[in-house]
Amino acid sequence: MILNDKCFYAGVLACTLNFPVYADDFFLGRPYDSEDAVEECENTDEECVGKWGGSVEFGYVAVSGNKDTKSMNGRFKLSYDKEKWFHEGFLATVTSSSKEVVDGNLVETNAEKYIAQAKSNYKYSANTYAFAIFDFDDTKDSGFEYQASLSLGGGYRFINTEVHSLDGELGFGMRTSKTEPTLLLPPETNNEGITRVAGLYKWRINENAEFEQKLSSDIGENNTITKSYTSLSANVIENLALKLSYAIKHQSEVPVGNEKRETITAFTVVYSF
DSSP states (O other), X not given: OHHHHHHHHHHHHHXXXXXXXXXXXXXXXXXXXXXXXXXXXXXXXXXXXXXXXXXXXXXXXXXXSSSOEEEEEEEEEEEEEETTEEEEEEEEEEEEEEEEEETTEEEEEEEEEEEEEEEEEEESSSSEEEEEEEEEEEETTSSXXXXXXXXXXXXXXXXXXXXXXXXXXXXXXXXXXXXXXXXXXXXXXXXEEEEEEXXXXXXXXXXXXXXXXXXXXXXXXXXXXXXXXXXXXEEEETTEEEEEEEEEEEESOOOTTSOXXXXXXXXXXXXXX
C-alpha cells in the first residue's frame, strides 16, 4: 500500500506537470503578474513564446518543534508563463543533525525533510484565475511517513498595484496522510476531503527589497493543517539576493508523542535565473 500510494501521487504530480501544473514555495503559488512574466509575442501566426524563470536557494536553518536542531537547506524552483497559463513548482530539502546526552550517553540524531509542490493558474483576467495545486511533505520523525494533497479552486487579486498586491484563494480537494509505524501501532493511512483557504500579500519596498506574507489552511474532518510564511529579501547584485524567512506549520491532530507546531527560521542566499 505504501508503494501504491506513493506511486499514485507521483503519477498525479507527473500529470499535473504535463497538464501543466507547477507551484510556488512552501504554501501558495501566485497568479499572473505582467511585470514578472513578460511574454514574447509577435503579430504572426506562430505560437506565442512563453518565459521560463527559476531560482536556486541555499542556507542555514534553525528548527524548533519535535526536535531542536541546526540544519542546512536547499531549494530549486522553476516557473513557466505562457499566454493565460502560469506554472510554477519547487523541490526542497532540509537535512539536520542534533546531539544530546541521554542517560549519560551522547546520542546523535539525523533528521530529513523533503517537500515538493506543483501549481498551475489559468488566468481569466488580470485579477481572476483558477488553480490546481499538488502538495507533498515527507518529514522524518514527525509521526507521519508522508502527507500529500491535491486541490482545485479559484483565486482573486484584491489589491493590484506596483507596490502592493493581495491575493485570496478558495478550493476543495483530497489529502492522504500515512503515519509511521511504532512498536505498538502499525502504520495507518487516512484519506479525507479538505477545504483550502489561502492568501498572499506582497510589498515591493523598493527596487531591491521585497516583503511577503503567505497564509494557507487545509481544513479536513480529521486534521487541519495551517501554514504561515513570512520573508524579507534584498538584492545584493542583479541575480543574487539574501532572504530571511520564518515559517510555521500547525496541525490540529498528530500521532501521539509528536508536536503539533513546527517552526523554521532560515537565512538563505538566492540565485535567480
